[in-house]
Amino acid sequence: MSIIEKALDKNRARQPVPETTAEQAATPEAAAREPERWREPVSQEVSIDFAWLRKQGLIVPGDQRSSVAEEFRMMKRPLLNNAFGRHAAMRVPKGRLIMITSSLPGEGKTFTSVNLALSMAMELERTVLLVDADVSRPAIPRTLGFHADLGLMDVLSEPDIQIPDVLLRTNVENLTVLPAGRPHGRSTEILASDVMRDLVDDLHDRYEDRIILFDSPPLLATSEPGVLATHMGQVVMVVEADRTPASTVERAMHQLDSCGVVLTSLNRATPGIGIGGQYYGGSYYGIERDHVADTPAR
Template sequence: MSTIEKANEKLMAASIASQPKPSVDPSQKLVQTEPVDNVTNQANDGYLKTVEASPPILSLNWEKMRALAFLLPDMGHTLLAEQYRKIKHPLLRKITNNPTGELKNNLIMIASALEGEGKSYTAINLAISIAMELDHTALLIDVDSKKSAISKSLDITPELGLSDYLGSADLEIKDIIYSTDIAKLKIIPSGKADLASTEAATSTKMKQFLSEISDRYPDRVIILDTPPLMASAVAKALAFVAGQVVMVVEAEKTPTTVIEEASQYIENNRFAGFILNKTNLSSSTENLYGNYG
């Protein structure tokens, strides 16, 4: 049995669907009752309080996301939301059923063989879907500094990101984690510096970073949006770090030979399955989902 035939036993599917307008106003801002600066704050009671600066809350462009057919929190009963429920639940079960901690199953790498298969689209939607869970927080990390697709898709312009942290001795992890106006969805953008070298992806600091964010909060699920496997040494290196690797495949376009070759970079115990993207779902959808797990 070939690698692809074996992988078909773990097949997931996702498609694009237009959705209704959100019931939550994305322009709402967080109101801070007491003024603070980056070091101290003189509260109304006269006591001097030390506070920590944190990145500003990012307001995502919901209308742009809706136009691009991204999942949003008000789409709870749509086909798109249901598709991502069926995708995320097996991934979340692996996190729950990993008592020995041999693999960091809450580190989920979203991979693809080639560019343009819908990897970043899938990573964003999966993170939003996980953030809608009662028991989990989603942290979406853009490791593809060449494209920075997460920032572009969500129409955000954060000042700092992962590459800035890796290249600095002064920044802390908290300095690059951004909360958003989607509850329980946090983002670490790619940053301004280039993260295209294998040295950066396999550096001690990168390994410590991934280990710390994986271990610090038990409810946190980390989604890594990485470069294509066939084009990036960074993606190949991260495939040996993530506890679960999901590969996005563009339906009826990506050559089987390319999928076979890219799959060789993923260890069997880390491979979580394929997501067949840009497919026209029909009555066979339930069969596709039924084969996953």
């Protein structure tokens, strides 16, 4: 029995099952619902602060078109194509598991993770789980404007804590957050364990329409992202233009050899610097597949 199935059994034992009348079962809305056995009960709901998102220059659901929203519409498309290719042969194995990382701190990986999550949550017939996997310096709750305590590390290290106990449903439709949880002294070994592998497999296999984004630590700051990458189908490598040396990016990329699809995002670039993407309103973002950008970040 999987980790999530055990948690579902535990939750069902605690909660009464609501009765459904024949009239309710016959409605189109009821027919369109997922079977109850596939549902992950979420113990908490949190409210993302849209004013705080706007202040940070992040995508704000419901706002009029912005340059940032357009940039991330462009960025997400190859990732979604790899994950949900029209034909099975076009899909990347486990392409719905996507890690966002960088070489060094401060290059914009959390900015990228949050914006990708918000943009992907706007897709029709898609759901997004945003996982704060930067367990030493978690930033997702603070960036979204709410507080979180328990999370990923607690599920992996405490048998009595299950995924449904820590998932946070947000006020953005189709977006759920899994916080990092409390720090642990053996986080690298835990992320490399069979428990982590089984958890990632459960999260991936539970819903076919789900994208799972992992906001990872910088590759050269800790050993954890190299371990996490072994579970991923795709990796987005964020590189800050005019700051990160090409040699640093190359060293970081060696930790991603286990992942067959690595895309790069050039962040905070000036017009004219690029790798074949598009330029919008003051920020440049480009993506290439399987290698570092031809134009080195300096």
